[in-house]
Amino acid sequence: MVGLIISSCINDDFTTSPSATLTFSTDTVSFGTVFTDLGTPTARLLVHNRNKKGVSISSIRFRNPDTPFTFNVDGVSGSTFRDVEIRGEDSIYIFIECFIDPNESITPIRVADQLEFITNGVTQEVEVEAWGQNVRRLRSLRVEQNMTLTPELPYVVFDTLTVAQGATLTIEPGTQLLFHDKGAMRIEGKINAKGTPELPIHFRGDRIDNVLPNVSYDIMAGQWDGITIAPESFDNRLENVNMRSTVNGLRIDSCGDVSRSKLTLVNSWLHNSRTTVLESRYAKVDAYGCCFSEAAEAVVLLTGGEHQFTQCTISNYYLFAVPSEANLTLHHLLTEDMGGSLPPLMKANFDNCIIYGMALPVSPTDLTGADVFVRNCLVKTKGEDDANFLNCIWDEDPLFLTVRSDYYFNYHLKPDSPALGKGNPEFVTPECLYDMDGVDRLTSEPDPGHPTLGAYALPEDPTEETP
Numbered sequence: 001m002v003g004l005i006i007s008s009c010i011n012d013d014f015t016t017s018p019s020a021t022l023t024f025s026t027d028t029v030s031f032g033t034v035f036t037d038l039g040t041p042t043a044r045l046l047v048h049n050r051n052k053k054g055v056s057i058s059s060i061r062f063r064n065p066d067t068p069f070t071f072n073v074d075g076v077s078g079s080t081f082r083d084v085e086i087r088g089e090d091s092i093y094i095f096i097e098c099f100i101d102p103n104e105s106i107t108p109i110r111v112a113d114q115l116e117f118i119t120n121g122v123t124q125e126v127e128v129e130a131w132g133q134n135v136r137r138l139r140s141l142r143v144e145q146n147m148t149l150t151p152e153l154p155y156v157v158f159d160t161l162t163v164a165q166g167a168t169l170t171i172e173p174g175t176q177l178l179f180h181d182k183g184a185m186r187i188e189g190k191i192n193a194k195g196t197p198e199l200p201i202h203f204r205g206d207r208i209d210n211v212l213p214n215v216s217y218d219i220m221a222g223q224w225d226g227i228t229i230a231p232e233s234f235d236n237r238l239e240n241v242n243m244r245s246t247v248n249g250l251r252i253d254s255c256g257d258v259s260r261s262k263l264t265l266v267n268s269w270l271h272n273s274r275t276t277v278l279e280s281r282y283a284k285v286d287a288y289g290c291c292f293s294e295a296a297e298a299v300v301l302l303t304g305g306e307h308q309f310t311q312c313t314i315s316n317y318y319l320f321a322v323p324s325e326a327n328l329t330l331h332h333l334l335t336e337d338m339g340g341s342l343p344p345l346m347k348a349n350f351d352n353c354i355i356y357g358m359a360l361p362v363s364p365t366d367l368t369g370a371d372v373f374v375r376n377c378l379v380k381t382k383g384e385d386d387a388n389f390l391n392c393i394w395d396e397d398p399l400f401l402t403v404r405s406d407y408y409f410n411y412h413l414k415p416d417s418p419a420l421g422k423g424n425p426e427f428v429t430p431e432c433l434y435d436m437d438g439v440d441r442l443t444s445e446p447d448p449g450h451p452t453l454g455a456y457a458l459p460e461d462p463t464e465e466t467p
Contacts, residue, residue: 013088015053018120022055022086023048029096029115031130032209035156036102041209045094045126047117049086057084059118060094062128067113069128071096100132106152108133135178143167143189151175151199156206157224163189165232173240174199178206179224188230195240197267197438203227203243212407219319219407221296222247222274229253229283234260240436241268249273249295254283256343258306265290267436269455271409272318276301282332282343287312288432291411291455296321298329299357307348311423311432311441313411313454316357317404323359330363333370347371352423354398354454356380376424378453393418398454401462412460419454421447 025046034040049055061080062069072095073081086092100111108131115126135154143163149155151174158180163169171177171193177185183206185191195201205223210216217223226246229236231253243250250270252262262283270277272294278287282304291313292299299316300309316327333346354377355361361380367388378393385392399417401410413419428441428451435441439458441451451457 013054014056014085015051016120018122020049020051020053020055020120021122022057022117022119022124023050024124024126026126028127028129030128031098033108033131033133034098034100034209035135035206036100036132038099040098040130041207043096043128045096045115046091047086047094048091049088052088054085054087054090055119057086057117057119058082059116060084061116063114063116063125068100068111068130069096069098069113069115071115096128098128098130100130102134103132105132105134143169146170148172149175149177154178156180157183157185160184160186162186163191163233165189168192171195171201173201176202176204178202178204178208180206181223182225184225185227186230187227187233187236190233191229191236191238193238193241197240197434197436200240200242201238203241205245215407218245218272221245221272221294221318221320226250226273229263231255234262236261236263237266238263238268239266241265241270243268243270244272246272247274249275249277249279251276252278252280252283252285254281254305256282256304258282258284258344260284261286264288264431266431267434267455269293269411269436274320279303280305280307286431288429289435289455291315291436293357293409293411294318296323298323298325298363299327301325301329302331302346302348304332304343304346305348307346308351309349309353310351310427310429311435311451311453311455312350312353313456314353314355314357314361315400315402315411316359317402317409318358319404319407323357326360326363327357328355328362330365330372333365333367333372345371348373350374350377351427352451352453353377354419356398356400376422376427376453378419378422391424393422393453401460410460411454412456412458413452413454414462415446415459417452417459420452420459421450423451423453425449425451427451 112129117124148170154176165188167189173195207217223245226248229252265287267289269291279301284306286308289311293315375390382395396418398419399414435457441457444457
């Protein structure tokens with residue numbers, strides 16, 4: 001009797017009713033764009049049994065026997081699974097990966113299959129898709145003579161791409177350089193990367209999937225090392241470049257020679273670094289219409305040298321730590337006795353800029369007597385104008401569209417920003433007349449003839465943005 005009762009209870013725990021169907025965490029598992037000839041990160045599908053009784057899934061498989069997708073059920077790999085049990089009001093995990101063979105296409109090609117579940121005679125399916133992108137792989141590349149990178153296919157840099165002294169690396173508009181873990185670029189010769197507002201150049205990590213639903217992996221700093229401009233390198237130019245998600249950002253080293261330009265930055269966005277976004281030591285660096293943002297340490301760190309920053313935004317809403325230094329950190333400004341042994345003191349102008357964010361705006365250094373001037377800038381601190389800070393807006397929120405809690409970073413301004421129309425038109429040179437969007441600063445609304453502070457000329461309505 002006891003045996004019969006126990007047997008009856010066990011049988012009653014599972015149902016054979018066709019109405020006892022499964023539910024899934026999503027109806028489509030999408031890998032987004034993935035590289036051919038390289039495996040993908042693992043996607044996860046949660047399969048729920050919402051019924052009070054258990055069910056037995058008689059078959060789980062992909063429909064296409066030559067599918068580019070592989071999967072495992074609760075950690076066990078296979079191509080077909082039979083009689084998989086899920087207790088009442090319980091669930092199982094299915095982990096899916098994808099491998100797409102290279103092909104001749106320049107544009108991504110969609111591959112898809114259906115993961116099929118048969119339960120009590122009822123068939124249910126989950127769509128699985130990916131877009132296969134061919135890429136050009138660069139391994140231990142040392143550019144010894146002039147070379148041009150073109151936009152037809154992305155480049156994946158697996159270690160260090162070095163431009164040797166005497167060589168120029170030219171990068172055409174729309175080109176993408178995607179750096180693998182610990183990937184880097186070192187410029188001993190010269191780099192000339194000139195994108196356009198419509199076709200910017202991208203330097204980023206090679207994780208092109210999402211870290212969260214609808215949230216790009218770009219929010220993760222530290223995916224690749226960054227770019228170093230060596231002491232012997234001069235006359236570099238980055239224009240309409242979007243560089244992000246580094247360990248060390250863009251680092252400029254110098255032998256102290258400020259008679260030649262080390263780097264000119266125009267209409268570029270450098271952001272999301274585990275240390276600094278831009279660090280320059282004893283070099284001549286100019287930045288026009290650029291945005292520098294998100295860093296665990298200083299966003300912009302300058303030591304000595306000569307610098308001109310015009311129509312720039314320097315801000316910090318870093319996700320993963322409280323920034324340890326001021327957004328704009330300045331060193332080697334003043335000293336009592338040079339003794340002839342140190343490089344010249346810093347000369348720097350910051351004109352029509354916005355300096356704002358979670359950390360202090362400017363390193364707490366008395367600039368009295370220094371050849372450093374902050375003119376017509378919005379600065380996040382209580383203060384007042386003096387011989388070094390001229391015609392500034394103090395302690396007002398510029399009203400960026402950035403929403404840090406939503407992982408949304410956009411340094412356009414809202415329509416009621418106090419920075420609108422507050423710039424000095426005399427500072428708008430041909431290098432920064434047009435912003436990253438291609439908008440003329442001197443003819444744009446709301447106040448033609450009076451440029452808006454920061455990198456962007458026009459405000460945007462936040463109700464039209466979708467974080």
